[in-house]
Amino acid sequence: xxxxVIAISVLLVFSSVTILGEKDEIEKMLEMVNEEELHEYxxxxxxxxxxxxxSEACNEVKEYLVNEFENYGLAVTTIxxxxxxxEGDNVIATIAGKDNATxxxxxxxxxxxxxxxxxxxxxxxxxxxxxxxxxxxxxxxHTIKFVAFSGEEQGMLGSQKYxxxxxxxxxxxxxxxxxxxVGHVASEEGGRLLRVLSDEASLWITDVAxxxxxxxxxxxxxxxxxxxxxxxxxxxxxxxxxxxxLVEYDFNENMHTPNDTIEHVNISYLAKVCxxxxxxxxxxxxxxFSVRAKFIQPKMGRIYFGDREIMxxxxxFPVIIGRIHSEVLIDGNGGxxxxxxxxxxxxxxxxxxxxxxxxxxxxxxxxxxxxxxAVGEISSDICRIKVRVFNILPPGPxxx
Ligand SMILES: [Zn+2]
Numbered sequence: 001x002x003x004x005v006i007a008i009s010v011l012l013v014f015s016s017v018t019i020l021g022e023k024d025e026i027e028k029m030l031e032m033v034n035e036e037e038l039h040e041y042x043x044x045x046x047x048x049x050x051x052x053x054x055s056e057a058c059n060e061v062k063e064y065l066v067n068e069f070e071n072y073g074l075a076v077t078t079i080x081x082x083x084x085x086x087e088g089d090n091v092i093a094t095i096a097g098k099d100n101a102t103x104x105x106x107x108x109x110x111x112x113x114x115x116x117x118x119x120x121x122x123x124x125x126x127x128x129x130x131x132x133x134x135x136x137x138x139x140x141x142h143t144i145k146f147v148a149f150s151g152e153e154q155g156m157l158g159s160q161k162y163x164x165x166x167x168x169x170x171x172x173x174x175x176x177x178x179x180x181x182v183g184h185v186a187s188e189e190g191g192r193l194l195r196v197l198s199d200e201a202s203l204w205i206t207d208v209a210x211x212x213x214x215x216x217x218x219x220x221x222x223x224x225x226x227x228x229x230x231x232x233x234x235x236x237x238x239x240x241x242x243x244x245x246l247v248e249y250d251f252n253e254n255m256h257t258p259n260d261t262i263e264h265v266n267i268s269y270l271a272k273v274c275x276x277x278x279x280x281x282x283x284x285x286x287x288x289f290s291v292r293a294k295f296i297q298p299k300m301g302r303i304y305f306g307d308r309e310i311m312x313x314x315x316x317f318p319v320i321i322g323r324i325h326s327e328v329l330i331d332g333n334g335g336x337x338x339x340x341x342x343x344x345x346x347x348x349x350x351x352x353x354x355x356x357x358x359x360x361x362x363x364x365x366x367x368x369x370x371x372x373x374a375v376g377e378i379s380s381d382i383c384r385i386k387v388r389v390f391n392i393l394p395p396g397p398x399x400x
Contacts, residue, residue: 025138026282030216030275032134035267038274041126042183042262045109046118050258053088053110053150053157061109062089065148068129069093072136074146081151081161088150090158093132097143103285104145104176105131105277106159106232108152112256118265119248120255121152123183127274131281140285142174149232152180159232160316167239167300172331174284174292175205176243178233181255182273183248183265190250191269194220194276197245199227199237201371201382205244205280208287212279220272223249238316239300240385246273290334291376293383297327297357300385307359317367319388324360326370328383334376342371361396364389 044064051057062078069076074093081088088110107124111117125148132146151157166173185191196206210222227237227245236243248269254260298318303310307325328339328351339351341358349358360370371384 026212026279027216029134029138029278029282030218033130033271033275033278035271037133038126038130038270039262039267041129042118042122042265042267042270045122045125046116046262049116050114051109051111051117052113053086053152053154058088058110058150062091062148062150065091065109065125065129069132069146072133074132074136079162079165081158083151083157083161086151086154086157088158090150090162091148093146095132095135095140095144097140097285099141100143101172101174102143102145103174103281104147104236105281106147106149106176106178107180108149108158108232110150110153110158111260112153114258115256115260116258117260118262119183119252119260120181121179123181123265123270123273124179124246126270127179127182127277130274131278134278135282138282140282141288142285144281144285152232156229156232156235159235160238163235163239163241164301164314164316173236173241174289175202176233176236176241177205177246177277177281178231178236178243179246179273179277180231181247181252183267183270184250184252184254185248185266185269186250186252190248191266192220193223193249194273195225195247195249196222197225197227197230197233197247199384201384202227202237202242202244205242205284208283209244209276209280212283213276216275216279218272218275218279220276235316238386240295240383246277248273289332289381290378291330291332291336291374291381293328293330293339293372293374293381295326295370295372295383295385296329297325298385298387317386317388319390321390322393323391324370324387324389326358326360326372328356328358328372328374330354330356330374332376332381334378337375337377340373340375342373344368345371360391361393362391363393363395364391366390
């Protein structure tokens with residue numbers, strides 16, 4: 001631990017030396033985060049009144065967002081979705097990177113019925129607008145997408161459809177940072193804390209956020225939780241991607257009521273959250289990853305009979321009858337020592353060379369988690385997916 005701390009300190013010293021000459025680009029971006037503009041965004045969103053999914057007001061908010069993103073010079077698309085009895089549009093604004101690996105910043109623009117949604121989630125949308133406006137005049141290694149979802153309040157309907165689409169298109173998603181209800185402060189403590197929900201595979205995103213918060217003196221600390229399906233980040237987690245959910249520390253008792261208005265939004269707190277999101281995104285968008293791992297078998301939303309794919313289903317998990325045949329794809333610029341394969345957290349086996357395949361032979365029923373950890377020369381990366389498995393075959397040799 002101590003060695004680790006020293007190594008970090010040395011790194012910090014070196015990195016601050018390199019930025020002495022010219023101002024760190026991220027520092028310049030952070031100076032452009034403007035409280036008046038954030039105030040303007042939140043009050044504009046509130047001025048549409050309640051804007052639940054499917055309403056005319058929701059459509060007007062969508063038009064407003066499209067116009068804003070276009071004014072910043074970004075490529076904007078809207079994608080219509082239908083999910084059960086609901087339908088709506090997602091708004092996607094893109095800063096193309098030098099490569100197609102994609103970082104997503106997301107928030108939802110639909111409000112809860114009866115609520116003008118200043119905090120939930122006008123605050124998160126305002127963070128996205130501000131970050132997009134600033135980042136639009138910079139270039140990054142990786143592609144950045146600012147995604148405003150609808151259908152969140154009905155059960156993440158818009159994000160489920162969007163993430164499924166990205167999955168089927170084989171989009172290389174680095175991470176999703178979802179910003180939802182980040183403007184309310186009710187205590188001194190709440191003014192300097194931001195909650196983050198993260199699963200094990202996504203912890204590195206929180207680590208990046210924590211380090212930039214300190215490095216750029218943002219005045220926010222992260223209060224870490226395990227993951228739970230609180231919002232649109234869950235759609236990414238469901239498809240095996242890495243994602244975090246950011247939410248204010250203090251509970252806003254006006255949430256989901258007609259009183260969720262700008263009077264209960266603390267703009268300087270919102271500005272700090274916006275800075276944190278911006279600095280985290282800018283850092284990740286230029287990160288040179290030494291190892292990234294993802295499951296390419298089994299595929300989500302498929303039914304398998306052993307290693308044979310039988311059919312496609314609309315669910316966000318694979319159903320496997322028999323043994324799970326898994327394969328992990330490794331990406332990155334570093335060497336790989338091994339890939340470890342886990343079942344419900346228990347180490348089952350290894351792979352030392354590509355293709356990194358492993359066949360799980362243990363008996364299992366219903367929902368379980370398979371996980372792989374790719375151990376590289378410099379760092380390691382975890383990927384995980386939930387599977388529905390029905391395997392009564394006797395345990396045997398893994399490659400039998
Ligand atoms: Zn929300």
